[in-house]
Amino acid sequence: xxxxxxVIPAYNEERxxxxxxxxxxxxxxLVLVVDDGSSDRTSEIAASSGAVVARHAVNRGLxxxxxxxxxxxxxxxxxxxxxxxxxxxxxxxxxxxxxxxLSAGDADFVIGSRMLERKGNMPVRRxxxxxxxxxxxxxxFRRWVSDSQSGLRAMTRAAAERIEIRSSRMEVSSEFVKxxxxxxxxxxxxxxxxxxxxxxxxxGQSFLVGLQTAFKLVLHKLxx
Amino acid sequence: MNAIQLVLVVFSCFxxxxxxxxxxxxxxxxxxxxxxSLLWAGIVAVVLRPETxxxxxxxxxxxxxxxxxVYLAVAALFYLQFRLFSRLEDxxxxxxxxxxxxxxxxxxxPPHGR
Numbered sequence: 557x558x559x560x561x562x563v564i565p566a567y568n569e570e571r572x573x574x575x576x577x578x579x580x581x582x583x584x585x586l587v588l589v590v591d592d593g594s595s596d597r598t599s600e601i602a603a604s605s606g607a608v609v610a611r612h613a614v615n616r617g618l619x620x621x622x623x624x625x626x627x628x629x630x631x632x633x634x635x636x637x638x639x640x641x642x643x644x645x646x647x648x649x650x651x652x653x654x655x656x657x658l659s660a661g662d663a664d665f666v667i668g669s670r671m672l673e674r675k676g677n678m679p680v681r682r683x684x685x686x687x688x689x690x691x692x693x694x695x696x697f698r699r700w701v702s703d704s705q706s707g708l709r710a711m712t713r714a715a716a717e718r719i720e721i722r723s724s725r726m727e728v729s730s731e732f733v734k735x736x737x738x739x740x741x742x743x744x745x746x747x748x749x750x751x752x753x754x755x756x757x758x759x760g761q762s763f764l765v766g767l768q769t770a771f772k773l774v775l776h777k778l779x780x
Numbered sequence: 781m782n783a784i785q786l787v788l789v790v791f792s793c794f795x796x797x798x799x800x801x802x803x804x805x806x807x808x809x810x811x812x813x814x815x816x817s818l819l820w821a822g823i824v825a826v827v828l829r830p831e832t833x834x835x836x837x838x839x840x841x842x843x844x845x846x847x848x849x850v851y852l853a854v855a856a857l858f859y860l861q862f863r864l865f866s867r868l869e870d871x872x873x874x875x876x877x878x879x880x881x882x883x884x885x886x887x888x889x890p891p892h893g894r
Contacts, residue, residue, distance in 0.1 A: 586889060588887070590883070593879075606890075608887055608888075608889065608890065609887075610883040610884055610887050611883055612879045612880075612882075612883050613879055613882055613883070614875070614879055616875070616876045616879050616880075620876040620879065620880070623876065623880060624879075624880045624883050624884060627880060627884060628883075628884050628887055631884060631887065632887070632888075632889055633889075722873065724872055724873075724876055
């Protein structure tokens with residue numbers, strides 16, 4: 557059977573990382589936590605929970621951590637790679653569903669969408685921000701996805717080898733869509749349920765960060 | 781010479797001096813030194829004899845000499861801003877690449893498997 561690796565980027569997530577790692581280990585052969593220069597005990601806790609840990613010496617942002625995660629997963633011999641958030645908002649069974657979708661063989665890249673089945677308790681402001689993200693992603697990269705900002709995604713080894721992540725921060729989610737379009741990868745979406753807690757809400761993109769993300773996306777589009 | 785002229789000329793001399801110093805340390809090429817020298821010389825010329833700018837303005841079809849100076853300055857600032865931004869992005873990417881290599885240098889699968 558294929559080797560499945562789940563990548564979890566984490567920045568100061570000592571409160572939730574152990575549970576995230578243990579959950580991910582139920583549905584993957586290996587869990588790679590990329591500690592993005594945390595100042596807390598994220599690395600130690602992730603390692604003692606059973607994850608392989610790659611530690612950034614300095615904080616590089618979500619995009620930087622995901623890029624490291626993909627490169628690391630490839631080095632660890634992954635056949636299928638999924639990414640999940642460290643804050644507990646993604647359920648392991650949803651990661652499994654995304655990976656299974658790849659095993660079916662008709663997709664190279666899978667996005668776990670919070671919108672296909674409107675379950676879970678996504679707050680209105682999140683929903684609005686997500687719609688804006690989707691619209692901007694569509695305008696820039698000509699591909700409509702129902703949840704362009706989702707942190708749960710999965711890809712085959714061949715896809716991960718071709719995808720080049722250049723953005724450092726939150727704009728990485730849309731950059732994945734861009735890469736899927738540019739590299740002509742087959743995209744599929746699977747429904748997932750996001751679990752919003754006060755903790756995970758405090759960790760996501762604020763309105764201001766969202767604006768910065770949008771600005772960066774436009775800038776990169778113009779310059780690259 | 782009035783006060784503003786004096787201030788600007790002194791400032792330009794400092795700018796020229798800094799360019800020469802960088803050239804001596806091998807940080808500027810001969811061509812770059814020439815460009816900076818021309819720039820500072822041009823500024824001094826316009827400061828001491830504002831009618832030079834008026835002449836340029838008429839040639840370029842802009843009303844006043846002072847306007848030409850402002851337009852050119854804004855264009856130059858935009859250009860420098862753009863270069864600075866590109867440089868910064870390059871550096872960001874290089875730091876990320878470096879951080880990545882260090883982080884992945886000795887990751888390996890735990891011997892006990894899952």
